[in-house]
Amino acid sequence: MSGREPLVRMVNISKSFGTVQALKDVDFEVGYQEVMGLVGDNGAGKSTLIKILTGVFPPDTGEIYFEGRRVDIRSPKEARDLGIETVYQDLALIPLMSISRNFFLGREPVVRMGPLRFLDKRRMDMTVREVLSEIGIKVRSPDEPVAVLSGGERQSVAIGRAVHFGAKLLILDEPTSALSVRETHKVLDYILEAKERGLSIIFITHNIYHVYSVADRFTILEHGHKVAEFRKDEVSAEEIIEIIRSGYREPKE
Amino acid sequence: MGQKTAAGSVKSPPRFFHLFALWLRQHPEFGAFAGTVIVFIGFSFTATRFLTADSMASILTVAAELGIVSAGITFLMISGEFDLSVGSVLGVAAMIFAMTSKAGWPHFAGWVLALLTSAGIGLLNGIIVTRTRIPSFITTLGAMMFWRGILLAVTGGFPISYFPREMPLMFFALNGRFAGQFRTSALWFLGIMLLLNLVLVRTRYGNAVYATGGNREAARVLGVATDKVKLINFVISAVLAGLAGCIQFSRFLSVDPMRGLGLELEAIAAAVIGGTLLTGGAGNLIGTLFGVLLVGMVRSGLVQAGAPAYWYQAFVGLIVVVAVIVNTNLRRWALK
Numbered sequence: 158m159s160g161r162e163p164l165v166r167m168v169n170i171s172k173s174f175g176t177v178q179a180l181k182d183v184d185f186e187v188g189y190q191e192v193m194g195l196v197g198d199n200g201a202g203k204s205t206l207i208k209i210l211t212g213v214f215p216p217d218t219g220e221i222y223f224e225g226r227r228v229d230i231r232s233p234k235e236a237r238d239l240g241i242e243t244v245y246q247d248l249a250l251i252p253l254m255s256i257s258r259n260f261f262l263g264r265e266p267v268v269r270m271g272p273l274r275f276l277d278k279r280r281m282d283m284t285v286r287e288v289l290s291e292i293g294i295k296v297r298s299p300d301e302p303v304a305v306l307s308g309g310e311r312q313s314v315a316i317g318r319a320v321h322f323g324a325k326l327l328i329l330d331e332p333t334s335a336l337s338v339r340e341t342h343k344v345l346d347y348i349l350e351a352k353e354r355g356l357s358i359i360f361i362t363h364n365i366y367h368v369y370s371v372a373d374r375f376t377i378l379e380h381g382h383k384v385a386e387f388r389k390d391e392v393s394a395e396e397i398i399e400i401i402r403s404g405y406r407e408p409k410e
Numbered sequence: 411m412g413q414k415t416a417a418g419s420v421k422s423p424p425r426f427f428h429l430f431a432l433w434l435r436q437h438p439e440f441g442a443f444a445g446t447v448i449v450f451i452g453f454s455f456t457a458t459r460f461l462t463a464d465s466m467a468s469i470l471t472v473a474a475e476l477g478i479v480s481a482g483i484t485f486l487m488i489s490g491e492f493d494l495s496v497g498s499v500l501g502v503a504a505m506i507f508a509m510t511s512k513a514g515w516p517h518f519a520g521w522v523l524a525l526l527t528s529a530g531i532g533l534l535n536g537i538i539v540t541r542t543r544i545p546s547f548i549t550t551l552g553a554m555m556f557w558r559g560i561l562l563a564v565t566g567g568f569p570i571s572y573f574p575r576e577m578p579l580m581f582f583a584l585n586g587r588f589a590g591q592f593r594t595s596a597l598w599f600l601g602i603m604l605l606l607n608l609v610l611v612r613t614r615y616g617n618a619v620y621a622t623g624g625n626r627e628a629a630r631v632l633g634v635a636t637d638k639v640k641l642i643n644f645v646i647s648a649v650l651a652g653l654a655g656c657i658q659f660s661r662f663l664s665v666d667p668m669r670g671l672g673l674e675l676e677a678i679a680a681a682v683i684g685g686t687l688l689t690g691g692a693g694n695l696i697g698t699l700f701g702v703l704l705v706g707m708v709r710s711g712l713v714q715a716g717a718p719a720y721w722y723q724a725f726v727g728l729i730v731v732v733a734v735i736v737n738t739n740l741r742r743w744a745l746k
């Protein structure tokens with residue numbers, strides 16, 4: 158990271174909801190092709206931080222730099238246009254809709270007929286078939302509703318979607334917390350594969366063991382403060398757990 | 411559908427059921443289609459004049475006016491909202507069309523004003539719902555009562571009639587007879603159904619509508635402008651209700667301030683019979699088409715079978731409940 162601007166730099170971010178101070182003066186960075194583990198207890202402010210980064214709501218104070226440029230991200234769509242893709246645990250896909258409709262939601266390819274534009278169903282289905290077979294998911298047709306997929310398959314499809322659309326930064330909010338052990342491993346493998354393809358990844362979880370195997374660095378949040386930041390070679394999983402367990406310490410200013 | 415089994419190498423019922431289940435996952439309208447066929451056959455035997463062109467025309471006349479309203483409601487319901495004010499909007503639009511016609515306006519201008527007013531009411535509904543996050547059930551219940559009240563106040567409770575010496579072209583276009591008892595309203599109805607279904611199934615906007623109702627928060631974080639989708643759908647719902655009001659006025663040439671009362675529930679019933687989820691995110695207009703045909707058949711058929719008119723409500727109520735039970739179980743079975 159020496160000298161070079163990281164992919165994402167968030168500076169002095171604060172956010173409160175009414176009387177709840179969800180984030181206080183948080184600095185946060187993610188390098189190129191780096192997996193950043195964002196950890197901390199429930200309510201620490203992890204989701205709030207990434208919701209600010211993805212334009213779900215604005216910060217009260219603070220600045221965001223993406224690829225070295227100051228950016229104002231005012232909506233999830235703007236974040237997406239920058240190349241920031243998010244996979245939320247329970248909001249990854251819409252169960253009632255078909256896999257291919259989900260995959261292309263908001264970015265559907267169209268064929269033009271005069272002034273009219275219709276979904277390019279053929280291209281949608283072909284692409285989804287390819288991606289699914291790459292991930293190793295077997296379904297009869299891309300028109301199947303997402304409801305027929307398991308939790309891990311849904312996460313994988315959502316990650317595959319981000320990769321397919323050329324994301325630069327992939328954000329995963331608790332991607333494994335509802336999964337079986339075996340499914341968790343599949344998703345973790347798939348995260349590493351996304352990194353191999355050049356993506357940076359923010360992995361949010363409160364299960365340290367899940368994130369420890371894939372992350373390069375860790376940022377620990379506690380009650381809205383950043384309490385520590387480590388490279389993987391500076392810290393063990395047990396030490397991270399101990400920091401989170403022992404509770405809030407004055408952040409070093 | 412699933413006739414492949416017969417041609418397949420091994421004729422095994424489980425495989426047929428499996429294929430049928432797969433097909434069913436993408437066709438929530440199947441229940442309404444089957445119901446329509448069953449009721450149609452039932453009335454063919456019990457009502458003597460049921461299988462005549464006149465009878466079909468009268469079913470279509472009822473179905474068309476209800477169906478145009480129900481089409482808008484379906485769109486809105488799929489995006490996760492309700493509109494209980496469509497009955498009142500229908501009344502307001504019909505009244506504007508009637509008053510402007512009586513005042514000697516060009517009919518086309520009166521029609522446009524009626525639709526614009528409807529659009530305004532829909533927009534207002536949409537703005538209130540998306541800004542305040544008050545459930546649309548409540549917001550549009552308020553709108554329903556408010557606009558009905560305005561209608562009563564403005565007319566003093568009296569009906570308005572308009573009997574031109576000859577049928578104006580606009581009235582013919584909206585609801586004239588063109589083949590025996592068949593009316594142009596049926597063409598509006600079918601055209602609107604097909605158009606909206608095309609939008610729903612084959613366009614980006616349709617995808618956004620499903621996503622908005624399927625999971626608003628997920629759609630939003632994926633970049634769908636969910637509030638805009640809802641706003642547009644409130645306007646569509648109200649404009650179609652207004653159009654139905656003008657079409658109905660063209661048929662009766664008179665409108666009283668209670669016109670359209672209770673229609674919102676019939677329109678929602680037809681959508682639900684057609685497989686549209688009350689909770690949003692699923693459904694289509696083919697289902698609604700069969701839903702309104704079913705309701706139309708019941709209304710005409712019961713009369714022709716000699717049943718007293720009050721049975722109509724009871725029968726439709728029964729169909730709604732049975733349809734929801736059947737649709738729910740079909741859905742569950744298909745996903746297994």
Ligand SMILES: Nc1ncnc2c1ncn2[C@@H]1O[C@H](COP(=O)(O)OP(=O)(O)O)[C@@H](O)[C@H]1O
Pocket residue numbers: 174177178179197198199200201202203204205206
């Ligand atoms: N939209 C919101 N409105 C009000 N309070 C919120 C909102 N989002 C988060 N909070 C509060 O902010 C704090 C941090 O929440 P969150 O970022 O979700 O934590 P985490 O993801 O680390 O579990 C919590 O106290 C939570 O209750």
Ligand SMILES: [Mg+2]
Pocket residue numbers: 203204205
């Ligand atoms: Mg969280």
